[in-house]
Amino acid sequence: MKKKILFVIILITALFFMEPQMISQVNAKEIPVEKITFDIYRENLLKGETFTLRATITPTNATNKSILWSSNNETVATVDQTGKVTAKGEGTALISAVTSDGWKVAKCEVVVSRIRPQLNGYTVNETEKIIENFPLGFTKSDFLWISKSNGTIQIKKNGREIQNSEKMGTGTTVTIDNDVTYTMVILGDVNGDGELTIVDLAKCKLHTIWKENLTGCYEKAVDFNGDKVVNIIDLSRLKLKLIGKI
Numbered sequence: 001m002k003k004k005i006l007f008v009i010i011l012i013t014a015l016f017f018m019e020p021q022m023i024s025q026v027n028a029k030e031i032p033v034e035k036i037t038f039d040i041y042r043e044n045l046l047k048g049e050t051f052t053l054r055a056t057i058t059p060t061n062a063t064n065k066s067i068l069w070s071s072n073n074e075t076v077a078t079v080d081q082t083g084k085v086t087a088k089g090e091g092t093a094l095i096s097a098v099t100s101d102g103w104k105v106a107k108c109e110v111v112v113s114r115i116r117p118q119l120n121g122y123t124v125n126e127t128e129k130i131i132e133n134f135p136l137g138f139t140k141s142d143f144l145w146i147s148k149s150n151g152t153i154q155i156k157k158n159g160r161e162i163q164n165s166e167k168m169g170t171g172t173t174v175t176i177d178n179d180v181t182y183t184m185v186i187l188g189d190v191n192g193d194g195e196l197t198i199v200d201l202a203k204c205k206l207h208t209i210w211k212e213n214l215t216g217c218y219e220k221a222v223d224f225n226g227d228k229v230v231n232i233i234d235l236s237r238l239k240l241k242l243i244g245k246i
Contacts, residue, residue: 031063033057033102036105037055038056038107039054042108043109044111046112052084055083055097062101071094072093075089077093077110077112094108095108133187135186136186139165140168142168144164153174155168156175157173169184169194170217171218183217197242200238200242207219222238
C-alpha cells in the first residue's frame with residue numbers, strides 16, 4: 001500500500017513539473033505564412049519616379065513575416081527591402097516579394113515610360129514615334145510644362161534648338177534622354193510654322209492635284225479623316241478649319 005501511495009506521489013510530482021514544459025512546447029509551435037498579397041499589381045511610372053508596394057501577410061500572426069524583395073529587370077526598375085520601387089529606364093519589370101516562411105510569392109508589373117501617353121490632350125504614338133493632337137500655337141514652354149519628364153528634353157525645328165516662346169509645328173522633333181526622338185504632327189499645319197494659314201491650304205491643294213508631294217508627318221497633318229490618303233475631302237475640311245467652321 002505504501003508503495004502505491006509513493007508511486008502516486010511521484011507521478012503527481014512529475015506531471016506538475018512536466019506541464020509548464022509541455023505548454024511551452026505548444027506555444028513555441030510556429031504559425032506558417034499562408035499567402036502574401038500586394039495593394040496593387042500593376043503601376044505606370046515615368047523614369048525617376050518612385051512608389052512603395054505594400055505587402056500583406058496572412059495570417060497576421062504568422063511567426064516569420066520577413067520578405068525578400070527583387071526585380072527581374074533592374075535596368076527598368078529596382079526595389080529595396082522596404083518595397084520602395086524606383087523607375088530607372090523605359091520598359092517593363094516584375095517586382096517580386098517572397099516570404100522566408102513557405103516561399104509564398106506576390107508580383108507586381110511596373111511599366112516605365114519617358115512620356116506619359118495621352119496627357120493633357122496630346123497622344124504619343126510609340127510605334128511611329130509621333131506626338132499628335134497638339135493645338136495650333138503651342139510653344140516649347142507649353143510642352144515642357146505638361147510633358148512631366150524627368151529626363152533631358154531637346155526640341156528642335158529644322159535641326160535648330162528652338163526658344164521657349166517659339167511655336168512648335170509639324171515636323172518639330174522632341175528628343176528624350178538623347179536617344180529617343182519623336183516628331184510632332186499638328187492637324188492643319190502643313191508647312192510646320194505652328195499656325196494655320198492660306199499657305200497650308202495652298203500646299204494641301206497642290207498635293208491633291210499632284211503638283212507637290214507631301215510626305216511623312218506633313219502628309220499626316222492634313223489627313224483629317226485618318227484614312228492615310230490626302231484628297232479633296234481633307235482639303236475641304238482644311239478650308240472649314242481655316243475659316244473656323246470646325
